[in-house]
Amino acid sequence: MKMSAAYPFLKEDLNLIEKKLYETVQANHPVLREASTHLLKAGGKRIRPVFVLLSSKFGNNDHEHVNDVAVSLELIHMATLVHDDVIDDAEVRRGKETVKSKWDNRTAMYTGDYIFARALETLSGLTHPKIHQILSNIIVEVCLGEIEQIKDKFNLGQNFRTYLRRIRRKTALLIAVSCQLGAIAGGASEKIEKALYRYGYYVGMSYQIIDDILDFTSTEKELGKPAGSDLMQGNITLPVLYALKDEAFKKRLEKCLIHEQIIDMEQMKEIIHDIKHSEGIAYSYHISDRYLQKALKELEQLPDNQAKKTLKEIGKSIGKRKF
Amino acid sequence: MILLNSFNATIEDLKKQIKNKIDHPYLKQFIHSPSISDDKLFFLHTIASLSGKPEKKMNQYILATMLIQIALDTHETVPNKTSSEDDYDLQKNQQLTVLAGDLYSGLYYDHLARVHDVGMIIHLAGAIKEINENKMILYHEDIYSIDHLLDVIKNIESLLLQKFASFLGITQLNHILTDWLLLNRLCHELTLLKSEHRNLLFHLLTKHGQTKQSKHHIIRLVDNMISRTILRLEQDIKDLPQGIRHIQKKLFNRLHQSFNNHEMILEEG
Numbered sequence: 001m002k003m004s005a006a007y008p009f010l011k012e013d014l015n016l017i018e019k020k021l022y023e024t025v026q027a028n029h030p031v032l033r034e035a036s037t038h039l040l041k042a043g044g045k046r047i048r049p050v051f052v053l054l055s056s057k058f059g060n061n062d063h064e065h066v067n068d069v070a071v072s073l074e075l076i077h078m079a080t081l082v083h084d085d086v087i088d089d090a091e092v093r094r095g096k097e098t099v100k101s102k103w104d105n106r107t108a109m110y111t112g113d114y115i116f117a118r119a120l121e122t123l124s125g126l127t128h129p130k131i132h133q134i135l136s137n138i139i140v141e142v143c144l145g146e147i148e149q150i151k152d153k154f155n156l157g158q159n160f161r162t163y164l165r166r167i168r169r170k171t172a173l174l175i176a177v178s179c180q181l182g183a184i185a186g187g188a189s190e191k192i193e194k195a196l197y198r199y200g201y202y203v204g205m206s207y208q209i210i211d212d213i214l215d216f217t218s219t220e221k222e223l224g225k226p227a228g229s230d231l232m233q234g235n236i237t238l239p240v241l242y243a244l245k246d247e248a249f250k251k252r253l254e255k256c257l258i259h260e261q262i263i264d265m266e267q268m269k270e271i272i273h274d275i276k277h278s279e280g281i282a283y284s285y286h287i288s289d290r291y292l293q294k295a296l297k298e299l300e301q302l303p304d305n306q307a308k309k310t311l312k313e314i315g316k317s318i319g320k321r322k323f
Numbered sequence: 324m325i326l327l328n329s330f331n332a333t334i335e336d337l338k339k340q341i342k343n344k345i346d347h348p349y350l351k352q353f354i355h356s357p358s359i360s361d362d363k364l365f366f367l368h369t370i371a372s373l374s375g376k377p378e379k380k381m382n383q384y385i386l387a388t389m390l391i392q393i394a395l396d397t398h399e400t401v402p403n404k405t406s407s408e409d410d411y412d413l414q415k416n417q418q419l420t421v422l423a424g425d426l427y428s429g430l431y432y433d434h435l436a437r438v439h440d441v442g443m444i445i446h447l448a449g450a451i452k453e454i455n456e457n458k459m460i461l462y463h464e465d466i467y468s469i470d471h472l473l474d475v476i477k478n479i480e481s482l483l484l485q486k487f488a489s490f491l492g493i494t495q496l497n498h499i500l501t502d503w504l505l506l507n508r509l510c511h512e513l514t515l516l517k518s519e520h521r522n523l524l525f526h527l528l529t530k531h532g533q534t535k536q537s538k539h540h541i542i543r544l545v546d547n548m549i550s551r552t553i554l555r556l557e558q559d560i561k562d563l564p565q566g567i568r569h570i571q572k573k574l575f576n577r578l579h580q581s582f583n584n585h586e587m588i589l590e591e592g
Binding site: 027028087111132 | 347349394395402403404418419421426429430433436439441451452455456459462463
């Protein structure tokens with residue numbers, strides 16, 4: 001089942017959010033306007049707005065502000081992606097040319113900064129200091145996480161804890177905060193807000209681990225990039241970490257990554273093949289599932305409603321997703 | 324003299340606070356420490372002092388504003404062409420420069436969110452938005468005259484400070500700081516021109532000149548702009564409204580330092 005099939009009742013809200021996303025980035029300068037809407041047009045799961053909306057259903061649902069939070073979070077995520085494509089020198093995202101590829105790095109930098117500013121301006125109606133403290137803290141954490149990721153590249157000496165800390169900052173926190181802010185903007189109780197934060201956090205961890213598995217197990221067509229790309233870029237993910245417990249494998253990988261960017265591609269293909277068929281994949285699924293179970297357990301504290309049912313379905317679909 | 328010393332000490336203290344805030348051991352290994360504009364700090368502090376609001380609060384505002392400035396300046400240094408994969412250190416530098424700028428932007432938001440100042444957060448975000456609109460105009464060369472070019476540069480250089488001033492209700496210095504920061508930029512561009520760099524300003528001035536102009540003509544043109552801006556600034560400082568006339572001397576002293584620098588540039592040329 002496609003994840004979006006789990007929440008048809010959000011369609012109207014999501015359409016409103018989509019419309020507001022477009023309206024918000026209508027810059028005066030034509031290139032800035034085009035570049036800012038470029039990534040929006042490529043679509044995307046809008047998973048953060050979905051979590052905001054669902055979490056808001058546990059409160060008295062102040063509709064206007066809930067949507068503002070959802071729009072702002074998605075814009076912050078988009079601004080990050082536009083800059084990430086400069087960092088990764090990426091040509092394609094979501095099947096479309098990246099901003100940096102269609103224009104250039106400079107345009108991408110200005111566009112990301114512009115979108116970030118618009119994301120903050122969208123929150124002008126929200127005077128609740130806690131919302132801004134949470135969001136601003138997460139922006140800093142995500143940046144620090146990305147810096148850590150660069151620092152950890154090609155570092156075969158890292159451990160599980162380093163990996164988990166990295167994916168926490170890279171993915172889990174923003175999803176956790178999407179749930180938390182949705183709950184706050186919707187007027188939910190503190191107990192519910194905390195449970196939703198934890199749900200989002202565990203789901204985010206599970207989601208990223210699955211992402212890291214799929215990097216090895218999916219096809220190039222499904223991924224939109226060659227399988228094993230993360231490892232080729234030096235990112236040591238959970239399936240690799242598991243495989244590294246085998247000293248012989250570790251030596252092979254060390255030999256393959258002769259010097260950071262200089263990779264023996266023939267050997268690398270073999271290594272990727274071996275990881276794909278290793279126990280590391282099953283182990284990673286196991287860890288992902290453990291996070292998922294924790295997420296589902298958090299939902300038990302919440303009152304029964306359609307949003308709870310949907311959050312449960314989303315969680316389960318994350319565990320089953322193929323790409 | 325005591326006042327001037329105390330003023331300088333405050334500026335130095337602010338600089339130290341900014342440096343502490345952006346300090347990151349790993350970034351430090353790979354990217355240059357961002358420069359902190361003395362003139363921008365000078366104006367922010369002067370405006371904050373004129374507002375009569377509590378110093379602690381004002382210093383928080385100054386810190387946040389400077390963090391944005393540093394973030395934008397950092398992103399300005401991201402090379403337009405991605406470094407070759409072979410040059411790993413250069414590539415890393417480029418990647419971390421993008422992230423450093425993002426981090427500094429995040430820190431501005433975080434800093435103001437901690438002191439619950441939503442109003443200032445939104446106000447400064449408006450400046451970031453407009454500055455990037457203006458940067459796109461300049462970068463994509465959507466300039467229709469030399470005056471337009473100068474206006475765009477003024478906006479890029481001073482919108483953040485103007486927004487800071489308008490938030491505090493102290494707008495009497497806006498035209499002075501705008502010209503002042505334009506003057507800085509022009510002096511910088513002139514130095515680049517003289518050191519044989521074919522920069523964007525040179526290109527745009529050539530494009531919008533009435534006839535095809537040589538480098539020598541462009542240098543003269545920029546030089547005249549600088550002289551006119553200095554004269555305008557002197558007059559504006561003289562004409563400061565009664566309520567803030569007490570800062571005249573401070574502004575003149577600083578202006579003459581810049582003027583002397585400019586004289587030096589001319590002589591070198």
